[in-house]
Amino acid sequence: MRVALFVTCVNDALYPRTGIAVVRLLERLGVTVDFPAAQSCCGQPQYNTGYRREAEPLVRRTAEAFAGYEYVVTPSGSCAAMVRSHYPRIGRAAEAEGRGPALAALAEDLVPRVYELTEFLVDVLGVTDVGAYFPHTVTYHPSCHGLRGLGLGDRPRRLLAAVRGLELRELPGAEECCGFGGTFAVKNPDVSAAMGTDKTDHALSTGAEVLCGADNSCLAHLDGILRRRGAPLRALHLAEILASTEEEPLV
Incomplete structure (x- = not known):
């Protein structure tokens, strides 16, 4: 199985160890992990502060970066929720305001392929015991x-x-x-x-x-x-x- 890692900008900039840990964990479970270099911010800061139109290019960039992957895995419930809850809304609004239907289609295509890490482990891989040891x-x-x-x-x-x-x-x-x-x-x-x-x-x-x-x-x-x-x-x-x-x- 091959997946794309959606590392998120917070992890990329401040917590790279988390991204490394996700790769290490998934590879140990037999998953091949790709890191699409075109990914960037998902647009959540802009959207949450009312700048919906400014978030649209980031929605497009994210959807295009992960095109073709069956599974997109992220160690962030916040960013996963942004994609699944708000991307379709942003896409439909852009279409309604005459900026074309392409964004709505891109958003709708990405949504069902995005999984928060624990969802992916439990629901897709079907594991709860991942072979970890942490004596604390x-x-x-x-x-x-x-x-x-x-x-x-x-x-x-x-x-x-x-x-x-x-x-x-x-x-x-x-x-x-x-x-x-x-x-x-x-x-x-x-x-x-x-x-x-x-x-x-x-x-x-x-x-x-x-x-x-x-x-x-x-x-x-x-x-x-x-x-x-x-x-x-x-x-x-x-x-x-x-x-x-x-x-x-x-x-």
Whole structure:
């Protein structure tokens, strides 16, 4: 099986280890991973701040970059939700406003081929035990886009529960937003910081060593708060845990 990695601009610029972990994990499971170099931002920042027309070229670029792939896998519920929930809407609006039907068709074609990583592992590959080893205590934060936008449900927790050596601790208030919300954190910094503080309080109460998530945008927000507090808890993307094995442990 051959898939395309939609790494997202946040991971590409700030968290390359997550992209490397996804490749390492999928190749270990027998999947060939391509990285289409034409990919860039999915357009979510523009769209979320009301610049729909400015997002249209990025929708087109993304759809064209991943044309021809049966599966497009991304370690970001946020970007996956952007494609699946909003690309068709953007395409239809462009068509209605006389900028041609091509964008709508491109968007509709891409949507069913985009999978968030845990969806792909559980639903397509049919695995929960990926052969990982991570001897640490972990608590899991379900990001809003994955939880509400994609309906990931218990897929991430099932994957974590199958990791050898890992002790999974329940996060109080797990379904509460962490306060990041992309541009929400910029427009409402005080509210965002307060929500993030509540979330990190809950995470610290578990006594876990690692705060795990499936979206690095949320983890960047929470990790920043934890670092400023000098807290003994590190934030880590789920893919990096799943990529770790006894023979090749996560550094």
